[in-house]
Amino acid sequence: MPVHPQIQARLDAAAALPPLETLEVGAARQRYEAGIAVQPPPRAVGAVEERVIDGPGGPLRLRIYQPADEAAIRPVLVFFHGSGFVLCSLDTHDGMCRNLCAGSGYVVVSVDYRLAPEHKFPAAPEDCLRATRWAGAQAASFGGDPDRLVVAGDSAGGNLAAVTALRVRDEGGPALRGQLLIYPVTGHPARAMPSWTENGAGFGLTRAGMSWFLDHYLRTDADALDPLAVPLETPDLAGLPAALVQVAEYDVLRDEGAAYALRLQQAGVAATLTRWPGMNHGFLQWAGQIDTASAAMDEATDWLRRIARHG
Numbered sequence: 001m002p003v004h005p006q007i008q009a010r011l012d013a014a015a016a017l018p019p020l021e022t023l024e025v026g027a028a029r030q031r032y033e034a035g036i037a038v039q040p041p042p043r044a045v046g047a048v049e050e051r052v053i054d055g056p057g058g059p060l061r062l063r064i065y066q067p068a069d070e071a072a073i074r075p076v077l078v079f080f081h082g083s084g085f086v087l088c089s090l091d092t093h094d095g096m097c098r099n100l101c102a103g104s105g106y107v108v109v110s111v112d113y114r115l116a117p118e119h120k121f122p123a124a125p126e127d128c129l130r131a132t133r134w135a136g137a138q139a140a141s142f143g144g145d146p147d148r149l150v151v152a153g154d155s156a157g158g159n160l161a162a163v164t165a166l167r168v169r170d171e172g173g174p175a176l177r178g179q180l181l182i183y184p185v186t187g188h189p190a191r192a193m194p195s196w197t198e199n200g201a202g203f204g205l206t207r208a209g210m211s212w213f214l215d216h217y218l219r220t221d222a223d224a225l226d227p228l229a230v231p232l233e234t235p236d237l238a239g240l241p242a243a244l245v246q247v248a249e250y251d252v253l254r255d256e257g258a259a260y261a262l263r264l265q266q267a268g269v270a271a272t273l274t275r276w277p278g279m280n281h282g283f284l285q286w287a288g289q290i291d292t293a294s295a296a297m298d299e300a301t302d303w304l305r306r307i308a309r310h311g
Contacts, residue, residue, distance in 0.1 A: 003203070003250055004278035006290050011204060011280070021212035025086060025117065032087045040289035042095035043102035044068060049142075053134050056126040057119060061112035062134075063090045064142055065101040075148035075177070075308040076139055077106040078132045080164075082155030082182075082282070084213030085116045085124055096154070099287050103301030106308070107144045109135050113160065117216040121229050124217075128160045129167050136174030148308050150178040150241075154284060155205075155253070156213070158184025162231040162260065165240050176241040178307045180300055183247055183281055187232045187256030188214065188224045195254040203250040205281035210252055232260055237267035244272050244303045246296055248279035274299060 003011070020028055046068035052059045067074060077100060081093035090112050101108040113127035132151060139146040153161040158181040165179045189196060189211055200207035218224060227234035245261040247254045254275070264271035276283065276296050283290065287297035 001249070001277045003280065004290065004292060006286070007250075007278065007280055007283065011202070014204070019206070020209040021206075025216070029087050032092055033089065036092055036094075039095050039285060040287070042098035042288065045098050045101045053131070055114075055130050057114055057123055060127055060131060061090070062131060063094070063097070063110040063112070065097050065108040065110070066143065067101055067105050067107070069105060071105065072143065073145045074143055075104075075106045075150065075304070076135055076144035076146070077101075077104065077108045077150050077152050077180070077304065078128075078135050078164075079108050079110045080113060080128050080151070080153035080157035080160040081110065082153065082157045083115060084210070085121075085156045085159075085217035086213055087115070093154075093157075096285060096287075099297050100152070100301060100304070103297060104304035104308075106150070106304060107142055109142075120219050121217050121223050121226075124156075125160055125163045125167070125228055128164045129171075132164050132168065133174060146174065148177050149174055150180060150304065150307065151176060152180035152182070153184070154182035155281065156185050158182050158257075159186060159229075159231065162186060163228050166227065166231065166234060169239055178242045178244070178304070179240070180304065181243060181245045181257065181260070182284055182300070183251055183253055184231075184245065184257050184260065185210075185253060186230070186260040187253075188230050190224060191232070191256065193255035193259065195256075196252055199250050199252045199254065199280075203252070203280045205252055207252055232256060232263065237263050237269060240264060240267070240269050242270040242307055244274070244300065246274050246276065246284075246300065248281055248283055249275060249277045250279065251281040253281060272303070
């Protein structure tokens with residue numbers, strides 16, 4: 001189907017801006033932080049607090065969202081924000097975390113992991129693993145259930161959620177109930193999937209922009225073959241937790257997300273893939289304003305509630 005008219009209007013408005021890959025990192029970060037002002041109002045939650053834990057590279061900030069219901073113990077969602085590994089923050093994804101919390105009934109722990117190029121791979125996955133282990137070990141301190149622990153993220157955060165699931169499988173836990181992967185980065189431009197060409201320009205995130213992100217994130221060409229940077233390079237995906245993988249029709253990352261979901265299914269993982277027509281990369285940020293984005297958020301929170309009940 002054609003690009004959703006509200007998405008197209010946003011693309012048209014942004015067309016005059018300089019391409020991301022032509023900007024200095026600081027200017028690119030400022031552009032994304034400025035976008036907070038135009039995001040739709042999120043759903044209400046019960047409470048929000050911040051904590052700082054010891055991370056692999058120093059203090060690691062977490063933002064914890066509590067649902068408004070009266071449940072004594074709640075499932076826990078550890079969330080890694082999208083960023084291209086370079087941009088964004090707890091604040092750019094505050095609305096998404098509030099929507100996930102309010103819709104699912106989970107405590108959401110959002111992780112302020114280290115960004116490239118100041119901190120290249122594997123700094124971000126190290127922080128995400130540490131935060132996930134902390135959430136499992138300290139769940140009782142914030143009303144969470146360590147036996148119902150899920151990782152989630154969008155874009156680069158989806159990559160970090162997938163990588164965290166791989167690492168806890170292979171490196172001693174904690175056990176995960178699921179992984180929510182929202183238009184995740186799972187491959188590399190060298191794989192040359194069709195969406196890299198079909199959606200390589202004109203739909204927000206571009207092929208050139210994605211290459212800019214990865215050039216900042218990866219240390220050497222060898223990192224592009226490391227499963228902890230590029231999950232599609234993982235030889236065996238068996239034994240991973242249930243997954244929901246959401247991809248967008250007009251996203252340069254569409255096919256690598258779909259390929260990862262297929263690989264999970266082939267490995268015997270209970271993985272669901274949904275493709276959202278007319279949408280582009282980042283569309284879930286518009287839940288509450290664009291009908292399809294709201295439907296995708298509802299799908300994500302319904303899935304979270306379901307696996308909290310039944311595994």
